[in-house]
Amino acid sequence: MRVYSVLPQIRYSIIRSISEKVAAINKSLPPEQQVIDLTMGQNMIGDPTCIFRKIAFLRDTKVPPFTYAPSLGTISARESASNFYDLWFKVKLETDWIMITDGGMGALRNALCSVVNDGDIVVIDPFTFTYPLDTLRVFGRKFRVEVLNSSEDLHFVPSADTVIESLGSLSQRNSDKMIIYYTQLGFNPQGAFRPRNELKKIVEFVDDSKNVVLVNDIVYHLIRFDKFEMPLTSIMSSEGRNIFDCDALSKPFSLMGCRVGAMITRDKELFEAAAKIQQYSIVSPNVIACEIWNVVGNPENFVEIERAVKELNQKLRENFEITRKTLEKLGLHSISPGQGTLYVFIRTLEDSEKFVYNLIERAKVALVPGTAFELTPKNGHKYARITISVPRDLLQKALERIECYITQAT
Numbered sequence: 350m351r352v353y354s355v356l357p358q359i360r361y362s363i364i365r366s367i368s369e370k371v372a373a374i375n376k377s378l379p380p381e382q383q384v385i386d387l388t389m390g391q392n393m394i395g396d397p398t399c400i401f402r403k404i405a406f407l408r409d410t411k412v413p414p415f416t417y418a419p420s421l422g423t424i425s426a427r428e429s430a431s432n433f434y435d436l437w438f439k440v441k442l443e444t445d446w447i448m449i450t451d452g453g454m455g456a457l458r459n460a461l462c463s464v465v466n467d468g469d470i471v472v473i474d475p476f477t478f479t480y481p482l483d484t485l486r487v488f489g490r491k492f493r494v495e496v497l498n499s500s501e502d503l504h505f506v507p508s509a510d511t512v513i514e515s516l517g518s519l520s521q522r523n524s525d526k527m528i529i530y531y532t533q534l535g536f537n538p539q540g541a542f543r544p545r546n547e548l549k550k551i552v553e554f555v556d557d558s559k560n561v562v563l564v565n566d567i568v569y570h571l572i573r574f575d576k577f578e579m580p581l582t583s584i585m586s587s588e589g590r591n592i593f594d595c596d597a598l599s600k601p602f603s604l605m606g607c608r609v610g611a612m613i614t615r616d617k618e619l620f621e622a623a624a625k626i627q628q629y630s631i632v633s634p635n636v637i638a639c640e641i642w643n644v645v646g647n648p649e650n651f652v653e654i655e656r657a658v659k660e661l662n663q664k665l666r667e668n669f670e671i672t673r674k675t676l677e678k679l680g681l682h683s684i685s686p687g688q689g690t691l692y693v694f695i696r697t698l699e700d701s702e703k704f705v706y707n708l709i710e711r712a713k714v715a716l717v718p719g720t721a722f723e724l725t726p727k728n729g730h731k732y733a734r735i736t737i738s739v740p741r742d743l744l745q746k747a748l749e750r751i752e753c754y755i756t757q758a759t
């Protein structure tokens with residue numbers, strides 16, 4: 350075999366392959382006949398203008414050379430990130446707990462690759478963003494995966510008791526291994542948020558354990574329709590040992606393509622290990638990403654930035670309600686509680702992969718089957734994810750097409 354032997358075992362991203370298929374179909378079609386792509390986790394209705402307008406060198410007639418940023422991000426960007434969390438949540442992070450990363454994925458890669466050894470156990474939720482586990486495999490790690498239980502009435506977010514019981518039993522039975530729990534605060538694809546008291550219970554359990562690591566993915570913490578809650582488990586913990594928070598500005602500020610993230614840990618040993626992963630994978634975060642952190646962490650810009658986040662959440666909440674109501678009427682029940690994120694997760698009337706395929710062919714709308722959010726498909730055949738962060742008229746057109754397809758099919 351000419352390629353690295355692990356790669357054939359890793360599936361190409363289902364989300365990307367559907368989106369790429371749609372792009373190929375659309376290439377030869379006039380705009381009104383094109384498939385509406387509601388697959389990718391992209392925020393197409395946020396407004397990064399207020400951020401870019403404040404980056405001075407982008408407005409200059411002569412742009413200076415772009416030098417490498419320091420491996421962990423510029424000091425000012427790391428200080429600004431600390432400021433950013435203080436502005437939103439009134440918490441004080443030390444600069445050397447923060448690493449500027451290439452998006453949320455960069456933060457997750459650094460965190461996971463710094464702790465997972467061969468033979469360790471990575472624990473995930475029943476529906477989750479599975480990409481970081483594939484990244485671990487690409488980095489050559491051979492680990493075991495355990496999937497936690499939950500149910501539709503809990504929006505497939507495992508309760509703190511379930512998490513603690515499972516992690517506790519795994520940690521006792523495997524005291525020579527690390528148990529790494531990768532979880533989210535605001536869940537992709539379900540659009541549900543783990544309540545703060547539940548998260549705190551998990552953090553207390555990690556604090557009391559020797560071999561349990563928490564990787565808390567908080568990339569949706571500002572995309573909430575109910576209430577903002579302090580997302581940082583590093584701060585909820587007594588010392589922050591074995592705890593990472595992984596964030597990105599991609600989703601709230603529509604900066605997906607800029608790769609702007611942050612990894613936070615108070616655990617010095619883990620921070621230093623993660624720094625090596627970053628250094629030898631991306632060399633240094635990009636200079637524009639560092640400048641973006643400087644803008645969002647500047648108190649002078651805060652009123653404008655807060656307004657942009659509120660406006661986004663208002664639009665998303667309306668998109669959520671329109672989508673939920675339209676689809677409920679058709680028997681496509683939403684299991685998302687309407688708390689936030691960019692998605693509505695629905696129960697499909699037929700196998701979700703078949704449903705998605707049929708929708709592309711017959712309704713010209715592309716969604717993602719629930720199986721894309723599981724390593725081994727189980728419940729995902731019953732659900733599909735819709736991205737709702739698109740302009741209202743496009744969303745409405747997509748919903749009309751789905752309605753037409755369902756009424757004709759039944």
Ligand SMILES: Cc1ncc(COP(=O)(O)O)c(C=O)c1O
Nearest residue numbers: 390452453454478537568597599
């Ligand atoms: C839960 C979750 N974490 C992380 C990411 C990656 O974020 P970024 O684009 O900033 O790398 C995504 C992207 O969809 C996501 O849904």
